[in-house]
Amino acid sequence: QLKVILWLILLMGMEAGFLSNTGTPKELLHLTLGRNLALTLEQNISASNRFGPDGCWDSITTPQVFTLSDPPSMLTTAQVNGGMDGTLLGMEVSNKSRKNVKLSSLLTEYYCHQLKGKGMDEAPLLISQRRKDNFRRLVLPSRLSRTTVESEELQRRLAGGSTMDEMEKGQMMGRIEEGMNEFIHMYMDCPPIIPRCQWGAKPYKGTPTNLSLPLNFLYIHHTYIPGQPCLTFEQCSANMRSMQRFHQEERGWDDIGYSFVAGSDGFLYEGRGWLWRGAHTLGQNSRGYGVSFIGDYTSQLPSQHAMGLVRHQLTSCAVGGGRLVGNFTLQGHRQVVATACPGNALYSEITGWEHFGV
Ligand SMILES: *[C@@H]1O[C@H](CO)[C@@H](O)[C@H](O)[C@H]1NC(C)=O
Ligand SMILES: *[C@@H]1O[C@H](CO)[C@@H](O)[C@H](O)[C@H]1NC(C)=O
Ligand SMILES: *[C@@H]1O[C@H](CO)[C@@H](O)[C@H](O)[C@H]1NC(C)=O
Ligand SMILES: *[C@@H]1O[C@H](CO)[C@@H](O)[C@H](O)[C@H]1NC(C)=O
Numbered sequence: 001q002l003k004v005i006l007w008l009i010l011l012m013g014m015e016a017g018f019l020s021n022t023g024t025p026k027e028l029l030h031l032t033l034g035r036n037l038a039l040t041l042e043q044n045i046s047a048s049n050r051f052g053p054d055g056c057w058d059s060i061t062t063p064q065v066f067t068l069s070d071p072p073s074m075l076t077t078a079q080v081n082g083g084m085d086g087t088l089l090g091m092e093v094s095n096k097s098r099k100n101v102k103l104s105s106l107l108t109e110y111y112c113h114q115l116k117g118k119g120m121d122e123a124p125l126l127i128s129q130r131r132k133d134n135f136r137r138l139v140l141p142s143r144l145s146r147t148t149v150e151s152e153e154l155q156r157r158l159a160g161g162s163t164m165d166e167m168e169k170g171q172m173m174g175r176i177e178e179g180m181n182e183f184i185h186m187y188m189d190c191p192p193i194i195p196r197c198q199w200g201a202k203p204y205k206g207t208p209t210n211l212s213l214p215l216n217f218l219y220i221h222h223t224y225i226p227g228q229p230c231l232t233f234e235q236c237s238a239n240m241r242s243m244q245r246f247h248q249e250e251r252g253w254d255d256i257g258y259s260f261v262a263g264s265d266g267f268l269y270e271g272r273g274w275l276w277r278g279a280h281t282l283g284q285n286s287r288g289y290g291v292s293f294i295g296d297y298t299s300q301l302p303s304q305h306a307m308g309l310v311r312h313q314l315t316s317c318a319v320g321g322g323r324l325v326g327n328f329t330l331q332g333h334r335q336v337v338a339t340a341c342p343g344n345a346l347y348s349e350i351t352g353w354e355h356f357g358v
Contacts (some may be wrong), residue, residue, distance in 0.1 A: 002016035033083035034147035038155065040074040041148065041179035050179060051186055052077050053126075056197035060237060069197065080187050084135045085110070085128065091138065092126060109309045115231040118304035120262040129192070129266030136188045145180050149173060190317035191309045193260065193268045200245060205254045208276035209286075211324050217288025218315065219281040220350050221258065222342040229264035229303070236263035239294050240271075253279045255313065259289040262267035262306045266313060274323050282337050287320070296342035311353050329357035 040050055053070040054077040061103040067125065068076060088152035089110060092098060106126075113127045120129060152172060156164065164172065168353055223243065230236035244256040251257075253297055256277035258271040271280045271290075280290025293302045293311055301307070333341040342350070 019220040024190065024327035033080070033087060034144065034151040035155070036079065036083065037144070037148045037179070037183065038176070041176050042152065043074060045073075049073055051057050051075050051080065052180055054078075054195050054198075055099050056195065059196075060200055060234065069195065075287055077187075080345050081131065084131050084187070087139060088126065088131070088134050106178070114150070115265060118302045119229065119231050120266050121303045123266075127266075132188055132192060141180065141184050141188070148176050148180065152176070171222060180343075185317070185320050189313065189320055191268050191313035192266070193270050194233070194237070196273070199240040199269055201240070202248065204272075204276070205248060206255070208224075208272070210275055211277050211286065212326070214325045214328075215323065216325055216328055217284060218324060218355070219284065219288050219290045219326055219336065220310075220330065220342050220346070221259070221280060221290055221333045222346055223292050223294050223342070224296050224341065226294055229293075229295040229306075232263055233265055233267070235265075236265050236267065236269060236294065239263075239285040247279070255279075256289065258292045260291045260310075262293045262302065262305050262310050264294065264306050266305065268309055274318075274321070281333055284336055288328075288331075289324070289337050293342070293346065297346035299343075299345055301345050302351055307349070315355070328355055330355040331357060 007030060016088060037333065043050075051073055053068055053072070054076075055066055055068040058067070060066040066078065089106065092106065093101070093103060109124065110126060111128050113129075115123055118185050123129070126134065149172065153164065223239070226239050226242070230239050240256065240261060243258075243261075247253045247256050255276075256271045259278045259280065261269040261271055263269060271292075274289075278290045280292070281288065291314065292305060293310075315324065315328075315330075319326050320329070330350065330353055332347045333339055334347060
């Protein structure tokens with residue numbers, strides 16, 4: 001049933017995108033997502049409860065049932081993803097220079113493109129891994145805000161309400177502006193992060209220690225083992241499970257040590273996450289997050305795409321969400337502990353990143 005719902009949302013989004021490029025007024029663009037946003041932002045609820053949650057499939061290899069990880073808000077992550085995909089694919093199918101593309105091939109390419117070689121660095125532009133980048137590039141936040149305001153006005157008119165006076169309109173715009181900032185933070189600034197339950201994490205052993213936010217440091221690691229970058233969700237999540245098993249069973253830790261892990265499949269993976277203290281950088285685990293790239297980066301670099309996710313998106317998400325201070329310091333593991341980590345090649349690369357510090 002959920003699949004049907006997702007498809008419906010996707011198709012509604014596509015319809016909105018389609019209409020926009022075929023002579024009907026531009027304002028119809030993103031109508032569905034805009035309408036959902038308007039309905040959500042109409043509610044007087046705290047910002048942290050407005051969007052989400054994400055959720056998990058019952059199986060990694062043969063998913064059938066999707067369960068939300070918390071009670072639903074008015075606009076769950078699955079709905080937002082469907083709305084974004086619908087808008088992007090709708091723009092594509094209505095593009096006159098793309099007349100001959102079959103919808104089935106477009107969908108297969110979009111959702112099932114097999115990464116090879118340099119992974120995302122060589123992948124086509126229009127694939128689901130790039131959903132957020134494409135949405136941000138093609139749908140300006142100001143445009144989405146405007147559509148949301150218009151959608152709310154339209155709903156009121158249709159409901160037979162009187163037109164809003166300037167003061168009411170001003171209040172509504174203020175509310176939408178504020179909610180839109182939260183939306184942009186969650187769905188445009190923050191990178192796509194696969195939650196623990198999606199990669200099949202075992203529970204934390206015992207009780208996690210909460211971090212006291214915001215933190216001042218971000219420590220960069222490589223996993224070394226596994227030594228190869230992972231290019232598929234199946235491979236990256238298997239790597240996550242084997243690292244967690246190793247850390248819990250061989251090392252005797254409570255959980256996988258890293259806060260986040262970067263795959264080369266277009267995603268970051270949640271380790272201990274934003275709130276729990278990790279076990280990654282001896283003596284400094286309360287002061288910083290530990291982020292590791294899957295692979296051995298002694299003599300080669302992760303993909304540009306994977307590095308961009310950490311260097312730009314994860315950091316702006318962390319600062320914007322109040323998890324890292326604005327002037328945080330980024331360091332390689334080897335600057336704090338006697339180790340070769342994060343590998344010579346990657347270490348030399350990060351010395352040129354913003355926030356790198358000794
Ligand atoms: C929104 O809710 C808060 C408390 O939850 C309340 O103080 C405020 O007056 C409400 N605002 C509106 C416009 O209803
Ligand atoms: C249509 O596709 C062409 C070729 O890929 C691209 O250059 C153009 O920007 C697209 N137009 C729209 C409206 O998306
Ligand atoms: C840690 O944070 C969680 C939720 O963020 C909270 O429920 C829990 O009580 C906190 N634990 C401690 C020891 O402060
Ligand atoms: C970071 O900024 C805060 C105030 O915004 C300042 O007190 C602190 O000294 C700065 N830290 C560094 C390492 O520059």
